[in-house]
Every structure is written in C-alpha cells, then in structure tokens.
Amino acid sequence: MPEGDTVYLAGKRLRAALTGRTLVRGELRHPRLAEYDLTGRTVTGVASVGKHLFTRFDDGRSLHSHFRMDGSWHLYRPGMSWQRPAYEARAVLATEERVAVGFALHDMELLPTADEPRLVGHLGPDLLDPDWSDAHAAEALRRLTARGDSEIGPVLLEQRVMAGVGNLYKTEVCFLRGISPWTLTRDVPDPAAVIALSRELLLRNADRPEQSTTGDLGRNQHWVFERGGQRCRRCGTRIRVAEQGESVYARLSYWCPVCQPGPAPAHAPRRAPRRR
Template sequence: MPEGDTVFLVAKRFAKAMAGKTLLRGEFRVPQLATVDLSGREVLGVGTVGKHLFTRFSGDLTLHSHLMMDGMWDVYPAGAKWRRPGHHARVIFTAADVQVIGFRVHDLKLVATSKEHDLVAHLGPDLLDPKWTEEHAARAAAALAADPARELGLALLDQRVMAGVGNLYKCEIAFLLGVTPWTPVSEVDAARTVALARRLLLANALAGRFDQSTTGHLDRNRKNWVYERTRQGCFRCGGKLLVRTQGHDVRRRPTWFCPKDQTGPYPEQ
C-alpha cells in the first residue's frame, strides 16, 4: 500500500493538472456511481488526509478515493493514449486540455464537501497536515503510547494512531530508533517516534520524490537503511539483514531489520 507521501504527491499532481478547470467528461465505471455525470462541474482542488484522497468540485461535492495496493490517478494530455489497460479505469475526468484517469482506485464515494471529514474522523493526526501543530504531535504520541505492550511496527501502521506511515517507513523508523519492529511501544520515546515519522514523510513529500529516500541518498541502492535491502545488506554496517512477517491476515507485511544495529525481539522464522 502506498505511503502517505506518495498519496500526497499524487494529489498534488492531480491538482496541478485539473484545479480550476471545468469537466467536459466526468464518468464513473463502478456500479454504485455508474449513473453519475460530473460534466460541467469545476474542479476546485485535491487534498489528502493520510492515505485518503479528496477531489473537490463546485456545488459542495467531494469524491473520496483510496489507492489501496494497486490504485493510481494518472494524468495525460487530452486525447493521449493511456499507459494502463482501459478495463482498469474506474474514473475518467476530462477537461479541454487534460485528462485524469483513476485506475483501480478504491472506496469511491461522493459526499458533500462539508461532510468529508466524517470519512476520516477515525484517523489519527495526518503527518503531512500543512496545519500541523504541537497539539497534533502530542495527540499522536499519546495514541502511540496508549497500548504499551503493542509491537512498535503494528502501532506505526495503525492509521488511528497517526495517518500516513506504511510498511517502508515502519521498517525505516524502527531502524533509526535502533529497535526491532517487534519491540514493545513502551521501550521507545513516543514523541521522538512521531517527530521522526513526520520528518521522513515531509522530507520526501516536499522534495517531490515518489521513490522515497530515508538516508538522504537518491541512488537506488543507497536510498534506504534496511527496507528491501536483502541482497545489499544493512546500509549502516553492511551486515546481513533478516526479513520476517509482521501482522496477521490482510495486515501481514514483510519486515526488514538489522539484528546487529537493532535491539529487541523478533520471530525466529
């Protein structure tokens, strides 16, 4: 599933292409919205809360969408050939000079713009909220520390704690804290963890990087400390990494860590 900064950048690209323009075509290819036609509405803007994307239109109307594992909003010049199969298109928005296509986007809902907060009221503070304050940080830290025995990695992925962290950042945050993702939350500084999560996401979002770097390097083989570095080894010590599964059912995620640079428990297999 994309990280929060990826969704943020998708929304930014979408808004740059469409904001202020009137739809000539606003078609949905999903049963629940198949009869809806948004042509004639102006696109007012595109925003995100965590991994949720909101496209706002004139007339107090918002489209909610989620990328999940396989969704994407692509931008094309008007009339250009799509890079993805047509049968994967769920939403087609066309203006005079541009088209934005939602391929395999999920959780599509049309709601009053004034009511869109109801769809994300269950989430913790959005790490990329432009109005982020110390109150947001304190609330996220309190939520993170609320279950002291919980595994750090599971808490980081819980969007009710703070919105935006995915599996990549989960692994990298744990590494930078020097503990394994299976370490109980009680053994880390909650405020420091929240600050680190926000700093990492914000750095990549502001730099416009879809291919995230947590090390500061942009080369593919140097951009992360442990995430997906099974072949290369730990970026800090060069030692062999271990990868284990964390979570259950649909929340199961491969999890990379360095047994030399990270202390704490982990599954044997």
C-alpha cells in the same frame, strides 16, 4: 500500500491540473458510481488526508478515493496513451488541457463535501497536514503510547494513531531509531522522536516520486526496506525479513539484528519469502 507522501503528491498534482477548471468528461466507472456523470462540474480543490484523497466540485460534493494496495491517479495530455489498461480505470476527469485517470481505486464514494469527516474523522493526526502543530504531535503521542502492549511495527501502520505511514516508512523509522519492529511500544525509547522522524521522512519525499530515506536518490535509497539477505549499510550484517501482523494486516518487516537489537522471530529467514 502507497505511503502518505504518494497520496499527498498525487493530490498536489491533481490540484494544480484541475482546480478552477470545468470537466468536459467526468466518468465514474466504479460499480457503485456508474450512474453519475460529473461532466460540466468545476473542480474547486483537491485535498489529501493521510491516505485518502478528496476531489471537490462546485455543486458541494466531493469524490473520495483511497489507493489501497494498487490504486493510483495518472495525469495525461488529451490524446496520450494511458500507462495502465483501460479496464482498470475507475474515474476519468478531463478538462480541455488535462486528463486525470484513477486506476484500481477500489474505494470510491461521491458524498457532500461537508460529510468528508465521516470518512476520515477516525484517523490520527495527518503527518503531512500543512497546519501541523505541537498539538498534533501531542495527540499522535497520546495515541501511540496508548498502544503500549502492542508491537511498534504494526502500531506505526495504524492510521488511527497517525495517518500517513506505510510499510516502507515503518521499516525505515525502526531502523533509524535502532529498534526492532517487534519491540513493545511501551519499551520504545523516546516515542516522540519516532513520531517526529516519521513526519520528517514523509516531508522529505512529499514533493517527488522518489522515496529516499538514506539521502541517496540513486540505487541506494533505503536502509533495510526490501533488502532482505543483503548487507546492512551500516554494519554489514545480513538483513532479516519476517512477516509481522495478523491476517490481512500482515506485512513484511525488514531489520538488521545488530543495529536493531530487541525481540524478533526466532527463525526469521534472511530473504523475503516468495509470494504465491
């Protein structure tokens, strides 16, 4: 699932390309929205909230989209070939100069802009909120510590606690804080530092497509994420990987058993299991 910084960057690029411009093509190909045509509407702004994106129009409506596992927005010049198949396109918003195509956007809704809180009001503080304050940090801490009996890995993914963290940053935050993803939240030392680090990593990568947590934008971008069976960059121990979470919420967790002491599955393999 895309991280909050991916959605933030998509929103930033769409905002620069579309805001203040009138659509010469406004197709919505989602089954629930196929009857609507946005041609002639002017885009007044684009805003990201956690992993949600709102494209706003001059008629007081917003197009909501959520990336889920494989969604994305691409920008093209008129006449350019698309990088994904046309049958995956769920929205085509074109001006005279740019064409924005939303691919594999399973969750889309056209709603009054004033009603946007209906879709995001349940979320915790947005870690990439430009108006982030001590009050946001305090609210995120309150929500996180209220999950004291739950493992910290899934709690970090819970958008109702704080919005923006996906599996990559969950994994890397746990490594950098030296805690096992299976540690109960009540046993996490300095949970406020966990929140601060989550925000720091998202901010660090918010304006670029590369998501580096090591400071390296080359081949060594991550400490443990998707490195099951490889050597830890700090201590040389083999990185372990195991599924964590229940049902559709299960995700792979990667960790170094030396750098991240604490509870862990008894028979976790070193390499990620093959997906069928």
